[in-house]
Amino acid sequence: MYPVHEVFDSFQGEGAFSGTPAFFIRLFGCPVQCPWCDAAGTWHPKFVPENIWRRSGADLAMLAEESGREYCIITGGEPCIHDLTELCYSLRYISMKSHLETSGAFPIKGEPDWITVSPKWAAKPMPQNLERSNEWKIIVEDEYSIDEWWKVLQPHHTSQPVWLQVEWSQRQNPKVWESIYAWTRRIQNGRVGLQAHKHWGAGQLVDTADARSREPVPLGGDDARGF
Numbered sequence: 001m002y003p004v005h006e007v008f009d010s011f012q013g014e015g016a017f018s019g020t021p022a023f024f025i026r027l028f029g030c031p032v033q034c035p036w037c038d039a040a041g042t043w044h045p046k047f048v049p050e051n052i053w054r055r056s057g058a059d060l061a062m063l064a065e066e067s068g069r070e071y072c073i074i075t076g077g078e079p080c081i082h083d084l085t086e087l088c089y090s091l092r093y094i095s096m097k098s099h100l101e102t103s104g105a106f107p108i109k110g111e112p113d114w115i116t117v118s119p120k121w122a123a124k125p126m127p128q129n130l131e132r133s134n135e136w137k138i139i140v141e142d143e144y145s146i147d148e149w150w151k152v153l154q155p156h157h158t159s160q161p162v163w164l165q166v167e168w169s170q171r172q173n174p175k176v177w178e179s180i181y182a183w184t185r186r187i188q189n190g191r192v193g194l195q196a197h198k199h200w201g202a203g204q205l206v207d208t209a210d211a212r213s214r215e216p217v218p219l220g221g222d223d224a225r226g227f
């Protein structure tokens with residue numbers, strides 16, 4: 001049984017599939033605990049929902065099928081702290097593709113159809129996850145972020161798109177944007193990463209399937225609350 005933070009029907013706001021409608025399964029729990037986490041409801045005591053569902057992979061696949069979407073995004077939290085074999089298999093059984101969003105710091109158990117690795121300093125990605133993944137997403141926290149990350153990541157890069165995505169609280173920092181533009185010239189398949197869902201406030205606008213997902217969680221972190 002998987003601990004489920006929320007399920008909802010929306011659209012992918014990031015990466016290669018940006019703009020495509022999708023069904024989301026957000027699993028509970030994350031030991032990485034980034035200071036600017038935008039999914040703190042999956043792990044931070046102040047934002048954890050009162051009622052954490054537990055559902056089998058087959059039950060979750062049924063909800064995904066009812067959504068009528070072409071594919072399902074498995075996210076978190078850090079979904080790879082769970083064994084995703086049953087969930088991926090259940091989605092494949094109903095002919096629905098599974099897309100995984102992970103920090104890459106934990107072994108990927110299961111066979112998702114698409115893997116996005118977004119590395120985090122608090123728990124660095126495993127080389128085999130970087131090499132197996134379909135795209136990378138670097139969160140750009142300051143003007144030095146990409147340089148520092150690229151020293152770690154470049155040895156594992158083949159041809160994956162590398163999305164350079166500004167950390168939300170830095171979105172009006174010109175130095176960060178200058179570094180993003182500069183690095184799109186240096187990295188093969190380097191691209192400017194956007195978060196369309198945040199720009200349009202989709203979390204507040206889309207009528208989701210899960211009332212628990214309406215809990216407001218501050219974007220860009222909140223020092224006063226310890227994350």
Ligand code: SF4
Nearest residue numbers: 030032033034037077
């Ligand atoms: S890895 Fe993702 S879910 Fe976990 S703390 Fe970092 S941003 Fe939040």
